[in-house]
Amino acid sequence: MTFAVHGLAVSRGVAIGRAVIVAASRIDVAHYLVPAEETEAELERLRRARVAVSDDIARVQKSLAEMGPADAHPELTAVLDVHLMLLQDEQLSAGVRHWVVDRHYNAEWALTTQLEVISRQFDEMEDPYLRERKADLEQVVDRMLRVMRGETSPMAAAGVVDPARRDSEDPLVLIAHDLSPADMLQFKQSVFAGFVTDVGGKTSHTAIVARSMDIPAVVGARSASHLIRQDDWVIIDGDAGVVVVDPSPIVLAEYGFKRRQGEIEREKLSRLQHTPAVTLDGQKIELLANIEQPDDTVAAIKAGAMGVGLFRSEFLFMGREGQTPDEEEQYRAYLRAVEGMQGLPVTIRTVDVGADKPLDRAASRSDDHLNPALGLRAIRWSLADPSMFLAQLRAILRAAAHGPVNLLIPMLAHGAEIRQTLQLVAKAREQLDAAGVAHGPVRLGAMIEVPAAALTIPLFLRHFDFLSIGTNDLIQYTLAIDRADEAVAHLYDPLHPAVLHLVANTIAQANAQGRGVSVCGEMAGDVTMTRLLLGLGLRSFSMHPSQILAVKQQILRSDTSKLAAWAQEVLNAEEPAALLAD
Ligand code: PEP
Numbered sequence: 001m002t003f004a005v006h007g008l009a010v011s012r013g014v015a016i017g018r019a020v021i022v023a024a025s026r027i028d029v030a031h032y033l034v035p036a037e038e039t040e041a042e043l044e045r046l047r048r049a050r051v052a053v054s055d056d057i058a059r060v061q062k063s064l065a066e067m068g069p070a071d072a073h074p075e076l077t078a079v080l081d082v083h084l085m086l087l088q089d090e091q092l093s094a095g096v097r098h099w100v101v102d103r104h105y106n107a108e109w110a111l112t113t114q115l116e117v118i119s120r121q122f123d124e125m126e127d128p129y130l131r132e133r134k135a136d137l138e139q140v141v142d143r144m145l146r147v148m149r150g151e152t153s154p155m156a157a158a159g160v161v162d163p164a165r166r167d168s169e170d171p172l173v174l175i176a177h178d179l180s181p182a183d184m185l186q187f188k189q190s191v192f193a194g195f196v197t198d199v200g201g202k203t204s205h206t207a208i209v210a211r212s213m214d215i216p217a218v219v220g221a222r223s224a225s226h227l228i229r230q231d232d233w234v235i236i237d238g239d240a241g242v243v244v245v246d247p248s249p250i251v252l253a254e255y256g257f258k259r260r261q262g263e264i265e266r267e268k269l270s271r272l273q274h275t276p277a278v279t280l281d282g283q284k285i286e287l288l289a290n291i292e293q294p295d296d297t298v299a300a301i302k303a304g305a306m307g308v309g310l311f312r313s314e315f316l317f318m319g320r321e322g323q324t325p326d327e328e329e330q331y332r333a334y335l336r337a338v339e340g341m342q343g344l345p346v347t348i349r350t351v352d353v354g355a356d357k358p359l360d361r362a363a364s365r366s367d368d369h370l371n372p373a374l375g376l377r378a379i380r381w382s383l384a385d386p387s388m389f390l391a392q393l394r395a396i397l398r399a400a401a402h403g404p405v406n407l408l409i410p411m412l413a414h415g416a417e418i419r420q421t422l423q424l425v426a427k428a429r430e431q432l433d434a435a436g437v438a439h440g441p442v443r444l445g446a447m448i449e450v451p452a453a454a455l456t457i458p459l460f461l462r463h464f465d466f467l468s469i470g471t472n473d474l475i476q477y478t479l480a481i482d483r484a485d486e487a488v489a490h491l492y493d494p495l496h497p498a499v500l501h502l503v504a505n506t507i508a509q510a511n512a513q514g515r516g517v518s519v520c521g522e523m524a525g526d527v528t529m530t531r532l533l534l535g536l537g538l539r540s541f542s543m544h545p546s547q548i549l550a551v552k553q554q555i556l557r558s559d560t561s562k563l564a565a566w567a568q569e570v571l572n573a574e575e576p577a578a579l580l581a582d
């Protein structure tokens with residue numbers, strides 16, 4: 001039966017594929033498709049894992065039996081019996097076999113997929129005793145996964161999906177309750193044609209990464225992961241924020257047409273790659289790229305970016321179980337980005353973890369009872385651990401010896417934070433000098449993403465070479481809206497007059513002093529905002545490479561001499577959105 005689920009449109013385009021439902025806690029198992037000739041080997045891996053876990057349980061049962069009656073644990077013996085029974089369960093093994101043989105899933109993926117299917121049946125059971133057996137099943141599956149982890153290839157162990165291994169015709173779309181930014185990174189090279197998550201806001205980092213991957217995505221779709229079943233056909237309309245499940249042939253044909261139209265539109269835009277971004281009245285506009293990893297520079301160059309305006313370095317730190325990358329590893333990553341940009345400037349932002357970008361899942365859970373967006377994130381986190389911060393600063397300064405680098409500091413609000421940061425930058429240089437290690441000059445920039453900063457711009461202009469407005473957080477903190485919370489997503493308003501005033505004020509003061517200012521939040525890549533930002537005097541925009549050509553198209557059609565007065569009207573309007581629609 002066809003039905004639709006509504007969420008937030010976060011990454012454009014249409015994707016059509018079979019649903020792959022993944023529980024958040026199981027994201028980090030490998031997901032790849034095995035060629036037909038290797039399915040037998042996958043089944044054999046499963047069989048060996050099952051035997052190993054059974055043997056293990058049998059061993060424990062034996063030692064329990066050898067204990068005296070005083071030490072025997074009848075409950076434990078009963079649990080182990082249940083586990084053994086579940087391991088032999090026909091529904092589990094037949095289901096897993098189906099996913100491997102018919103769908104070509106790798107062993108771990110097949111196992112967790114079938115776990116999802118059976119878990120739902122457990123959830124629906126009336127009998128509380130039987131319902132609780134779900135936890136036993138999860139334990140059994142976890143043990144098998146652990147056994148298999150010792151046998152998987154390094155690529156599979158890293159959870160990387162290799163498109164070259166695709167052997168099935170049906171495209172796949174991923175449906176999850178939640179995906180952390182680190183999970184999303186794992187899927188960057190993936191077989192998935194689109195994403196749907198139950199939670200998340202428009203500028204949540206999950207949404208941002210989906211945009212950077214340039215694949216259709218809908219977030220905040222509430223109960224999508226419960227309503228959609230494994231293997232359902234699903235259409236993701238990333239423009240409208242709609243997910244159509246089990247579509248009729250007519251609906252499928254309609255969306256197929258829409259998808260092709262989108263492809264034609266992209267093809268047209270691609271012709272603008274080498275066109276300079278100059279307005280009708282001759283104003284040159286700088287279009288920069290936001291990247292998460294050094295390899296993203298390929299897309300940046302392809303889109304004609306004039307540099308990297310924001311390298312979110314925290315993505316190098318995530319999903320590593322709290323182990324931060326050392327100076328050498330960071331240096332190599334920054335160097336790759338610098339080399340990738342072929343002489344164009346690279347703006348490296350120091351680590352911005354915390355809030356919706358936890359280092360790992362355990363950290364995110366421990367934050368549950370607090371308000372992480374207001375906690376120890378970004379520069380606060382760095383200043384709390386000076387040796388970690390110094391290692392990052394040294395790595396960035398070393399990379400600057402190989403090409404133009406800008407050093408950008410996130411979330412500053414206090415004069416004391418600015419002073420401490422600058423002292424640490426100077427100290428990092430001294431350390432490199434003392435060790436005789438080469439380093440280069442950097443332009444120093446501050447992110448303006450807290451209202452306190454936007455209201456004290458002269459302080460920032462005294463200490464920094466340039467400013468970069470992080471509108472995602474500036475909106476969140478100005479309007480007291482958690483950017484990752486879909487329940488308040490309707491209040492997340494880039495056009496709120498308070499937000500516009502802070503943005504306008506920052507641009508005007510930086511321009512008045514001839515200092516560089518750009519916007520690197522999602523507002524910069526939103527084509528409906530391009531004319532307004534130009535009218536407010538912005539000449540530098542940083543966004544995901546996938547958005548650059550569409551924004552350039554707007555710029556080529558704009559006349560800034562006519563936009564300035566209009567932008568002031570928008571700024572003072574009670575309903576700015578109404579003026580923008582004209
Ligand atoms: C922002 O806040 O606008 C920004 C660019 O930083 P991030 O989205 O990484 O918090």
Ligand code: MG
Nearest residue numbers: 449470472473
């Ligand atoms: Mg930010």
